[in-house]
Amino acid sequence: MISKNILLTCESSCIVCICQNIVIKFLYINKTVADNDGQRKGVNVMNRRFKRFGTGLALTIGLMFLSALSPPAVSASSTVINKVNTSSKVVALTFDDCYSSANVNAILSILQANGIKATFFIVGDAAANNPSIVRAIDNAGMEIGNHSYTHASYTSLSYSSLVNDLARCDNVISSITGESTRPLFRPPGGAYNSSVLSALGDQGYSRTIMWNIDTNDWRGYSASYIYSSVVNNISPGSIVLMHALSTAPNTKYALQDIIDTLSSWGYSFTTVSGLLAGSSGSYSGGSSGSYSSSGSASGSTIRLGSTGTAVRELQQALVNKGYSLSVDGAFGPMTQNAVISFQRSVGITADGVVGPVTWSKLGTSSGSVSSGSSSSTSYPGLLKIGSSGSSVRTLQQALANKGYSLSVDGVFGPITQSAVKSFQSSQGVSVDGIVGPVTWGRLF
Numbered sequence: 001m002i003s004k005n006i007l008l009t010c011e012s013s014c015i016v017c018i019c020q021n022i023v024i025k026f027l028y029i030n031k032t033v034a035d036n037d038g039q040r041k042g043v044n045v046m047n048r049r050f051k052r053f054g055t056g057l058a059l060t061i062g063l064m065f066l067s068a069l070s071p072p073a074v075s076a077s078s079t080v081i082n083k084v085n086t087s088s089k090v091v092a093l094t095f096d097d098c099y100s101s102a103n104v105n106a107i108l109s110i111l112q113a114n115g116i117k118a119t120f121f122i123v124g125d126a127a128a129n130n131p132s133i134v135r136a137i138d139n140a141g142m143e144i145g146n147h148s149y150t151h152a153s154y155t156s157l158s159y160s161s162l163v164n165d166l167a168r169c170d171n172v173i174s175s176i177t178g179e180s181t182r183p184l185f186r187p188p189g190g191a192y193n194s195s196v197l198s199a200l201g202d203q204g205y206s207r208t209i210m211w212n213i214d215t216n217d218w219r220g221y222s223a224s225y226i227y228s229s230v231v232n233n234i235s236p237g238s239i240v241l242m243h244a245l246s247t248a249p250n251t252k253y254a255l256q257d258i259i260d261t262l263s264s265w266g267y268s269f270t271t272v273s274g275l276l277a278g279s280s281g282s283y284s285g286g287s288s289g290s291y292s293s294s295g296s297a298s299g300s301t302i303r304l305g306s307t308g309t310a311v312r313e314l315q316q317a318l319v320n321k322g323y324s325l326s327v328d329g330a331f332g333p334m335t336q337n338a339v340i341s342f343q344r345s346v347g348i349t350a351d352g353v354v355g356p357v358t359w360s361k362l363g364t365s366s367g368s369v370s371s372g373s374s375s376s377t378s379y380p381g382l383l384k385i386g387s388s389g390s391s392v393r394t395l396q397q398a399l400a401n402k403g404y405s406l407s408v409d410g411v412f413g414p415i416t417q418s419a420v421k422s423f424q425s426s427q428g429v430s431v432d433g434i435v436g437p438v439t440w441g442r443l444f
């Protein structure tokens with residue numbers, strides 16, 4: 001049996017994700033061929049699946065008939081939520097995909113040990129392959145949302161394929177938990193547009209749950225990177241994106257530290273629904289703030305799936321900064337990777353979405369951020385924890401300019417060290433918290 005754990009999935013859907021979908025389709029085709037050949041094993045697998053999900057399939061077919069007979073009733077489009085507007089220090093941790101039972105179990109036991117409820121956006125395919133994962137999440141009292149059946153980008157699906165995919169995921173999960181995943185949906189790859197939102201609304205998914213903090217944990221980043229990305233960006237009402245995937249092995253190691261630090265700052269944790277319930281209906285979606293946004297509200301916000309002049313402009317700006325990609329006006333995975341890499345290099349939230357902050361960083365007179373060119377600020381010698389003086393002040397100011405929150409007091413303490421480590425991690429240089437010539441060169 002091929003383990004799904006080796007398959008990669010991610011929010012910021014990249015080439016890897018597209019490959020995964022191809023692999024899943026390929027596996028499915030192979031299985032079907034095996035069945036036609038009368039191979040017993042294959043047939044048994046399919047039979048068991050059909051039995052288990054027979055009800056779900058019937059429902060799906062029924063729904064498809066209904067939607068074919070009558071045009072979908074006009075319902076409100078799904079509301080995009082990146083974070084909730086609240087002054088209470090409450091945040092929601094979310095865990096996506098859930099292909100890795102080892103990671104799901106590790107995450108669950110940490111959450112339970114701390115008495116924390118969180119939200120899991122499960123891919124239907126993962127649930128079908130390993131129902132015990134869903135059972136464990138449900139038994140732990142966690143909230144479950146719909147994250148599609150195949151992790152296909154919904155912006156590339158027809159209305160009927162989208163409806164079918166949504167229902168397949170919901171049927172699998174509800175057959176295990178006894179509860180529908182409505183109204184919570186998280187788009188694979190974070191990809192949506194107005195047609196997707198309208199279809200989601202039609203299907204009872206009134207809430208499209210994005211995030212304002214992306215840990216990028218699925219890229220295999222270290223626990224300290226994941227930790228810093230959360231604690232450096234936290235604010236009341238935040239929604240934190242993490243994954244329970246084998247490609248995100250360090251999430252479980254960052255989790256307890258995240259909980260400890262945020263708790264010590266007075267934060268408490270709840271599910272997405274809990275967060276929404278406490279919000280009296282005030283959400284940040286669309287173009288709010290510096291985070292992911294919908295694109296329709298603010299004309300300049302573009303993301304995976306966007307096309308047109310603004311995308312062309314973005315691509316040209318990235319090419320000017322040395323990224324290699326084609327200027328074709330289509331925001332695909334290559335463009336997204338370049339954006340994420342650029343965002344990381346300038347120390348802003350690396351979510352692959354180009355909003356006002358990323359635009360302004362791209363627009364600032366060229367060169368100030370790209371690699372260590374003319375060192376206008378000369379290297380003062382090794383700086384590390386315990387150092388003090390004006391060069392520490394210069395260092396702190398540079399970190400603050402890059403979005404790290406620390407006080408510019410000329411004393412290299414633990415907060416400065418953690419900012420340095422986080423910056424080093426973002427630059428792919430060795431993460432030791434010591435500012436030598438390499439780190440200095442990246443900063444100035």
Ligand SMILES: [Zn+2]
Pocket residue numbers: 009010011096097147151188189
């Ligand atoms: Zn995902």
